[in-house]
Amino acid sequence: MKHTRLKLALLGTTLMATTAYAEDVTLTIESWRNDDLTLWQDQIIPAFEAQHPGIKIDFTPSAPAEYNAVLNSKLDAGSAGDLITCRPFDASLALYDAGHLSDLSGVDAMSNFSDVAKSAWQTDDGAVTFCVPMASVxxxxxxxxxxxxxxxxxxxxxxxxxxxxxxxxxxxxxxxxxxxxxxxxxxxxxxxxxxxxxxxxxxxxxxxxxxxxxxxxxxxxxxxxxxxxxxxxxxxxxxxxxxxxxxxxxxxxxxxxxxxxxxxxxxxxxxxxxxxxxxxxxxxxxxxxxxxxxxDHTDIGIGMNAATEHPEAAETFLAWVASPEFAEIFGNALPGFFPLSDTPVELQDPLAKEIVGWRNECESTIxxxxxxxxxxxxxxxxxxxxxxxxxxxxxxxxxxxxxxxxxxxxxxxxxxx
Known part of the structure; x- marks a missing residue:
């Protein structure tokens, strides 16, 4: 049932992407993973844009040590991107509390993640989830x-x-x-x-x-x-x-x-x-x-800038990030950063495959x-x-x-x- 809901959500957002945009919408992603730029440009963005004509993605990372300060400055100035790559726990919670991140609890694709996977990007009471989990270490x-x-x-x-x-x-x-x-x-x-x-x-x-x-x-x-x-x-x-x-x-x-x-x-x-x-x-x-x-420590997620002018397109992208397709691309391009979705991903790297297999043998914590x-x-x-x-x-x-x-x-x- 869970995967059926996910597929329906993805189908719905795909139809929306192909019918709702008279002109191209460009979504900008803020991130600290500047070493991932080639991965996004060569694999992730082309895969998304091929399925979602009308939505373009611009991945604009900052240096890791500068990311928090740069992002906060942009958010305060109203110039931050539509999508915000989320660090785990308190840094992202502070952004949500300040009104900078949208509540994503109602996104159907969130059902594809466990409570532990979502815990890094939730309010303390677990009532609100504000970033889609991407990967753990x-x-x-x-x-x-x-x-x-x-x-x-x-x-x-x-x-x-x-x-x-x-x-x-x-x-x-x-x-x-x-x-x-x-x-x-x-x-x-x-x-x-x-x-x-x-x-x-x-x-x-x-x-x-x-x-x-x-x-x-x-x-x-x-x-x-x-x-x-x-x-x-x-x-x-x-x-x-x-x-x-x-x-x-x-x-x-x-x-x-x-x-x-x-x-x-x-x-x-x-x-x-x-x-x-x-x-x-x-x-x-x-x-x-x-x-x-x-x-199995939650490490990276992605959320929606509450001030984005393109919330529907941003939600379409976030639903795709929650999909098995994204998990497979990300997990194999960056072995050792393990997708957090419930849908199993077939990893190619033997060492990564060995380590992620422990999830089937042991209880996960952070x-x-x-x-x-x-x-x-x-x-x-x-x-x-x-x-x-x-x-x-x-x-x-x-x-x-x-x-x-x-x-x-x-x-x-x-x-x-």
Whole structure:
């Protein structure tokens, strides 16, 4: 029924596009993905325009670091494009609250997305959705298949197997067991704590309980991942404390490390840089038979400028973005950025295919700090960076870190007071 509704919505918007425009309508898209310009010009826009004569698309990205400021200036001046590429959670929510993004809850094609997929672009109560979800990134571990074959290693599925593999790699000495540093801090939280953590706090169950104040950061589910991270330090190689994110990428792609704690966004770059075959494994569960959870983090969406002069054409485009056709184009052109629609997409890249397959095996969640919990000061996301680094270095105990984080959150967030 869901897919029938989607098809009807797409059919309706296609008919509207072919009959409603006496003159061409040009829709301008604001985005921070300037590295996607060729993809939009060569694949996405031609595919849409071929089906929707009368609507032209102009993709006009800004530099990523400047996007928020540039977009806000344009919106305030009334010169922003018709379609707004949406960052997840608070940045886009602020645009909606300011009246800059339209309510898209009534768009039929929204039925093609799960509640988790839409959560990054909804009001806190879930009543309004203001951006169409486009893609997420998934966390796990990428490994050097040649190294595993040389050392006779099996892909680990439990934490005991994971650390046994790391021990064997370290004892052999040919490879650094894991390529990750702590210099830039965010990696320790993003590819460390929020990579393995969902298996401890049971994904959405724990995340929602933390938001509601029903769980605390001092609970075992939230401190135990720090105890596991504390074991990582001995496997990261000499000088990991000063190792930057690009350093880690280079160490792995040059074949010097066996395992890379990863986000799927690495796939395109690693494919061009590594000359060995890569595989991936999901975060190992604590005990054999446990339900697995993955961070399937909502990353990019697209919404309608509330001030657009072409709302019907914009809605036509957004309905197409929600379609299986768009998902297939986007997912294969940017392997590692996974479409969020419920309709399965046949991905071509073997590594991307392997990683997205975890959705069928595990429960999906998003990074624990991204929704609501990082709006105050201290900012829980940034505090989690420092805590994850401290855990890896052994500078503080998991209990101390949990107590500090809980105190910071409780200082401004009412449900924890």
């Amino acid at each position: 998934i966390h796990g571990f990428i490994y050097n298949k040649d190294a595993f074959a040389e050392l006779g290693l099996e892909v680990p599925t439990t934490e005991d197997e994971f650390f046994a593999a790391l021990d064997k790699i370290r004892e052999d000495g040919t490879y650094i067991p894991m390529a990750m540093g702590t210099n830039d801090q965010w990696e320790a939280a993003t590819m460390g704590y929020n990579n393995i953590g969902p298996n401890y706090w049971k994904g959405e169950e724990g995340r929602q309980a933390l938001i509601a104040g029903e769980q605390k950061l001092t609970d075992e589910a939230w401190t135990a991942p720090y105890a596991t991270l504390a074991r990582w330090g001995e496997y990261l190689g000499d000088g990991y404390e000063a190792q930057t994110y690009p350093d880690s990428q280079n160490i792995f792609t040059l074949g010097r490390a066996a395992i890379y704690p990863a986000g799927s966004w690495e796939i395109s770059g690693f494919n061009t840089q590594a000359d060995f075959e890569m595989g991936a494994f999901k975060p190992p569960v604590r005990n054999a038979g446990d339900t697995c959870y993955i961070s 990074r624990s700090t991204y929704q609501i919990l990082s709006r105050g000061t201290p900012n829980l996301e940034n505090e989690t960076w420092g805590a994850s680094v401290a855990a890896i270095k052994g500078a503080k105990s998991p209990e101390e870190l949990g107590a500090e984080l809980q105190e910071g959150l409780a200082s401004w967030y009412a449900p924890h007071q």
